[in-house]
Every structure is written in C-alpha cells, then in structure tokens.
Amino acid sequence: MKFQKICIIGLGYIGLPTASTFATHGLNVLGVDIKPHIIETLNKGEVHIHEPGLSEVVRKAIQSGKFTAALKPEEADAFIIAVPTPFQENKFGEYNGVAYKLADMRAVISAAESIMPFLKKGNLVILESTSPPRTTVDLVAPILARSGLEAGLDFHLAYSPERVLPGQIMRELIENARVIGGVNSESAQAGHDLYATFVKGQIVQTDATTAEMVKLMENTHRDVNIAIANEFSRLADKFGVDVWEAISLANLHPRIKILSPGPGVGGHCISVDPWFFVEAAPELSPLIYHSRKVNDAQPEFVVKITERALGALDNKKIAVLGLAYKPDVDDLRESPANEIVHMLQEKSAQVKAWEPYNPDAIMPGINMAPSLDEAIKDADAILLLVKHTEFGTLNPEAIAKKTKARIVIDTVNGWDSEMWKNAGFQFFRLGDSKSKTTN
Ligand code: SAJ
Numbered sequence: 001m002k003f004q005k006i007c008i009i010g011l012g013y014i015g016l017p018t019a020s021t022f023a024t025h026g027l028n029v030l031g032v033d034i035k036p037h038i039i040e041t042l043n044k045g046e047v048h049i050h051e052p053g054l055s056e057v058v059r060k061a062i063q064s065g066k067f068t069a070a071l072k073p074e075e076a077d078a079f080i081i082a083v084p085t086p087f088q089e090n091k092f093g094e095y096n097g098v099a100y101k102l103a104d105m106r107a108v109i110s111a112a113e114s115i116m117p118f119l120k121k122g123n124l125v126i127l128e129s130t131s132p133p134r135t136t137v138d139l140v141a142p143i144l145a146r147s148g149l150e151a152g153l154d155f156h157l158a159y160s161p162e163r164v165l166p167g168q169i170m171r172e173l174i175e176n177a178r179v180i181g182g183v184n185s186e187s188a189q190a191g192h193d194l195y196a197t198f199v200k201g202q203i204v205q206t207d208a209t210t211a212e213m214v215k216l217m218e219n220t221h222r223d224v225n226i227a228i229a230n231e232f233s234r235l236a237d238k239f240g241v242d243v244w245e246a247i248s249l250a251n252l253h254p255r256i257k258i259l260s261p262g263p264g265v266g267g268h269c270i271s272v273d274p275w276f277f278v279e280a281a282p283e284l285s286p287l288i289y290h291s292r293k294v295n296d297a298q299p300e301f302v303v304k305i306t307e308r309a310l311g312a313l314d315n316k317k318i319a320v321l322g323l324a325y326k327p328d329v330d331d332l333r334e335s336p337a338n339e340i341v342h343m344l345q346e347k348s349a350q351v352k353a354w355e356p357y358n359p360d361a362i363m364p365g366i367n368m369a370p371s372l373d374e375a376i377k378d379a380d381a382i383l384l385l386v387k388h389t390e391f392g393t394l395n396p397e398a399i400a401k402k403t404k405a406r407i408v409i410d411t412v413n414g415w416d417s418e419m420w421k422n423a424g425f426q427f428f429r430l431g432d433s434k435s436k437t438t439n
Contacts, residue, residue, distance in 0.1 A: 001124065001156075001193040003027055007076040009111040011038055011069065013268075014128060014162045015082035016047070017054055017169050023061035025198040030076065031069040032114070042069040050330050053170035072114065078124040078194055079115045081140075082162070083107035085129045087272065095282035100289065101275040103132055105139060112143040119147040124156040124190045126180075130215055130269065132276040135159075136208040137183060156187035159208040160195065161215030166267070167329050177201040181211025219273040220288055225259045226270070227291035230298050233261035233431030237305075243431030244413045261431050263385050263411040264298035264336025266325030271295065271334060299340045302385075302411050302430065306344065309407050309428040310381050314348035319379035319405065321372070322386025323355040323363065327412075330357035337385040341366050352379070356390055373402050381407040387414045396423035 004027070008019040011033040019031040033039060041048045045062045047055040061067035073079065085103050092099040108129050115125060125144060127136050136159040141151040151157035159181045164172040178199050182188030188205035195203055206214075229247065236243035247258045265271045274288045282289070310316050325335035332338060332355065341351050342365060352367050354375035361368060369375035376382055382405050384391060392414050400423045408420050411430040420427045429435040 001190045003077045003124075003194055003197070005030070005076045006078040006080065006194070007032060007073045007115075007118075008080045008082060009033075009073060009114060010081065010083035010107070010129070011042065012082070012084065013049060013051065013166065013169070014164070015080070016042075016049065016058065017051065017164075017173055018080065018082060018128070018162075020054070020057045020061040020067055021170070021173055021198050023064065023067035024057055027066065027197060029061070029067045030074055031067065032071065032073050033069065034071065034110075036071065039069045039071055051169050052167060057170060073118050075118045075120060076123070078126065078190075079119075080126045080128060081108060081111045081115075082128045083111045084268075085131055085272075085276075086268075087275065093279055093282065098282070098289065100278045100282055102279055103276055105131070105135070108135065108139065109143065112140050116144055116147045119144060119149055119155060121149060121154050124158070124187070124194060125151075126157075126191055126194070127159045128162050130161065130219075130273055130276070131159075131212055132280045133212050133216065134209055134280075135212060136181070141183065152182075152184040152187060156182065156190040157208070158182040158187045158191035159211040160191055161211060161218075163215070163218065166331060174198055175201050178203045179206060179211045179214050180204070181206045181208040181214075183208050216273050216276055219270050220277060220291075222259075223265060223270045223274045223295060224287060224291040226262075226265055227294040229259045229261040230264075230301075231294055232258070234301060236431050237301075237433050240433045242429075242434045244429070245432075260413065262298070262336075262387075263302045263340060263430070265295040266333075266335040266337075267331070268334055299336050299343055302336075302340050302383075303343050303347070305411070305428055305430055306349075306381070306383060306409055307347075309409050309426070312347075313344060315350060316381065317350045317352070317379045318344055319369070319375040319382045319403070320344075320351055320353040321375070321382060321384045321391055322388055323353050323361070323366070323368075324357055324386050324388070327387040328357070328389055330355075332358055332361055332363060338363065338366070340383075340385060355386075356388060376403040376405060379403055379405040381405050381409060384408070384410045384412060384414050387412040391415075396420045396425060400424050 007030045023029040087101045088104045180191035233243045323337045352369040352375045354369045407426045409428045417427045
C-alpha cells in the first residue's frame with residue numbers, strides 16, 4: 001500500500017516524534033491535538049516537550065512544509081492514534097475485596113470519534129496508545145463502524161505499540177523492532193507498509209490483540225522483575241546482607257539477570273500498564289497485582305531507612321538529590337521521589353530538593369532548591385533518590401565542606417560508601433544492612 005498523506009491524533013511524547021519522523025521521510029503529515037497552545041507552538045517550529053533530538057526533526061519537518069499541526073483531522077490515507085491512556089482518577093475496580101485501578105480510555109474514544117467522519121474506503125487506522133487487551137476490536141472498531149465502513153472489509157485497522165525509551169526516542173523509533181497487529185492479515189500488511197517508511201528494525205505482523213498483549217507483557221515483565229529486586233532489598237535489610245553485592249553475585253549465573261532495587265517505579269508506562277491486565281482479568285493476575293503493590297510500597301521503605309539514619313524526622317532538614325522518575329531525564333511526573341518528599345514532609349521533615357535536569361520545575365508542595373549547594377548547605381542529611389550521572393561524580397570531600405550534614409542515604413547504589421565514610425559521613429544504603437554499621 002502507498003501513502004501520501006497521514007493524520008496523527010495526539011502530539012505528545014510518541015505522536016510528535018512519530019509525526020515529524022514520517023514528515024522528514026517524505027509523507028505529508030497533519031498532526032492533530034486538542035490543545036491550541038501545542039498547535040500554535042508547533043506551527044512556529046517550536047516544541048513543547050523535551051526529548052533529545054526532537055526539536056531539530058520537528059523544525060526540519062515544519063520548514064519542509066510536509067508537517068502541519070491543526071485542532072481537527074482531515075481526510076488522509078492513514079490515521080494513527082497516539083493519545084494517552086492514564087488511570088481514572090477517582091474510580092476503582094474491585095475483585096475479592098481488592099481494589100485495582102481502571103484505564104481512562106476517553107482520549108482513545110474521542111480520537112476514534114474524531115477520525116470517523118473522515119474515514120474512506122481503503123484507509124488504514126492504527127492505534128498506538130497502550131491499551132487493555134481487545135481495545136482495537138472491541139472499542140475502536142465499533143466506533144469507526146459508525147461511518148458505515150467495516151474494519152478489515154472496507155478499511156484496514158491495526159494495533160502497533162510504541163516501545164521507545166524516553167531519552168532515546170528519536171533513535172529507537174527508527175531502530176527498534178515494530179510489532180503490527182491487524183484485525184486481519186491485509187490490515188497488518190498495510191501497517192507494515194506504512195511503518196516501513198522509516199523503521200529500520202524488523203517489522204513483524206500479527207493480530208491486533210496479540211500486539212496489545214505484547215506491549216503489556218513487556219512492561220509488566222519489567223515491573224514484576226523490579227518488584228522482586230525491591231523485595232530482595234527488604235529481605236537483605238532484614239538478614240544483614242548487602243543486596244547490591246548479593247545481586248551482583250547472583251548475576252554471575254549465566255541465566256540470571258536480577259534488575260536493580262530502588263526507591264520505587266515511576267513513569268507513565270511501567271507503573272501503569274500492568275494495571276490494564278489486572279483490570280481486564282483480576283482473577284488471573286495475582287502476581288501482577290502484588291508486584292505493583294510491592295513497587296508502590298517502596299517509598300515507605302525509603303522513609304523507614306531515613307528514620308533509621310536520622311531518628312524522628314520532625315524538623316530534620318533533608319536535602320533530596322533527584323526528583324525525576326529515573327536517571328538522566330527531566331520528567332518529574334509519576335516519580336517515586338516526589339512521593340517520598342511528601343511522605344517525609346508529612347513526618348514534619350524540612351525538605352529541599354535539587355533536580356539538575358529540571359531546576360525551575362514548579363512541584364506543588366515541594367521546596368525546589370536553586371542549586372545543589374543551596375539544597376545541602378543547612379541539611380542534616382543528604383538523600384540520593386535518582387542515579388543521575390552527575391550525582392555519581394560528586395566528590396564527598398568537597399561536599400563535606402559545603403554542608404552541615406554528616407549523614408548520607410543512598411537509595412540507588414549511586415555512591416561508594418568508603419569514599420563518603422572517609423570524608424566523615426555516616427553512610428546508609430537502601431537494601432544494604434552492612435552499610436548502617438558506620439565509621
Ligand atoms: N527501575 C528500577 N529498577 C530497574 C530499572 C528501572 O527501579 O532495574 C525504575 C526506574 O527508575 C523508573 C521505572 O523503573 O522509575 C521505569 O523506568 P524504565 O527505564 O524501566 O522504563 P520507562 O518507563 O522509561 O520506559 C519503558 C520501557 N519499557 C521497557 O523497558 C520494557 C520502554 O521501552 C517503553 O516504550 C516505555 O516503558 C513505554 O512507553 O511503555
């Protein structure tokens with residue numbers, strides 16, 4: 001199948017990189033978003049989100065005349081839906097007395113409804129939003145059928161998950177393998193033909209529900225594996241073991257690859273997607289449910305270790321290093337660090353947070369320090385919550401001269417305990433009960 005013009009609904013972290021990459025590979029692309037400020041920003045050649053390499057591609061795409069942004073779709077050869085699927089804020093499902101979160105599919109529904117009037121015979125529609133199993137066939141296809149056209153017969157319909165890593169999106173979009181699941185094989189083939197415009201990785205065809213499950217399985221697998229690492233950190237803490245040492249020794253086994261414990265699991269993907277399985281079949285997903293619970297409880301473990309290091313927290317001054325949801329990104333949403341700061345404050349600690357990737361961010365209820373020095377100056381303790389590369393290179397001797405603190409707490413295995421102890425600090429590390437025997 002050949003494509004001249006495509007329309008991408010949703011210009012966020014996935015839609016915008018995808019739209020601009022299609023445009024720089026020769027297609028005419030109309031990007032659609034419901035937020036007027038996004039449309040205005042893009043049509044000026046500017047970008048509203050931070051992702052390495054993105055603004056250059058968007059600028060090139062806009063300047064070439066191949067990429068325009070608008071508030072409403074138009075007729076096109078293909079439509080891609082790349083809108084968010086967050087949780088519902090105040091509604092929960094329940095199974096056997098256990099509450100679980102529910103996906104908010106409103107954006108997918110309104111995106112499909114917005115395409116419907118422009119749908120023509122022979123078109124291709126692709127859903128990219130991470131969705132509960134069977135969304136393509138049970139939710140999207142019936143909405144599009146209101147046009148009078150039937151998916152698989154009159155037009156092609158497919159699901160294709162994005163699998164890119166924030167911070168690496170522009171490269172991974174092109175290089176990663178792509179899974180295209182069609183409602184029939186012709187739809188999968190049409191999806192293949194579209195992505196072949198720029199994808200250099202393998203493009204594999206399957207059915208729509210398999211492709212939906214593939215995406216959820218990838219992120220659920222990672223969540224469950226991080227949960228076991230986090231549970232190991234609590235067990236090591238109980239048994240007088242350093243979990244980091246134990247993991248590195250276990251990983252010498254040729255078939256073992258234990259991930260890293262930490263302050264919790266954040267971001268918009270790993271901490272969200274497993275719930276889509278639980279929602280769809282709670283009776284079949286106890287492991288997935290409990291893994292989510294383990295990871296969500298890890299901030300409490302960090303607070304416990306902080307109390308162990310500092311005693312009662314009221315009026316203790318704590319410098320928090322890192323608020324992002326993971327290392328070397330500026331994204332502070334859904335970050336366990338954020339939750340930990342609030343939990344410490346609930347215990348009347350005075351927290352100053354330093355986030356080098358996003359120092360000007362306004363975080364409700366959080367006192368953002370303008371610099372590292374300002375955060376640590378009067379602190380009683382320094383709490384490392386994100387393994388940003390630049391924190392790893394801090395010199396404990398130099399830090400000792402700039403702070404009143406003589407206690408450091410490392411939740412990410414970012415620091416060498418001996419160096420900090422030699423510089424006069426008591427050193428505590430998450431999951432390392434050996435570290436609490438200080439100098
Ligand atoms: N984390 C740990 N321990 C680890 C690894 C990660 O605690 O050993 C934490 C991180 O600090 C972070 C969270 O998990 O808080 C998630 O980080 P991540 O790097 O695992 O993943 P994301 O959310 O940035 O991106 C994931 C990726 N999925 C997988 O690696 C299976 C990415 O490929 C997906 O495209 C993305 O989710 C998505 O959009 O679904």
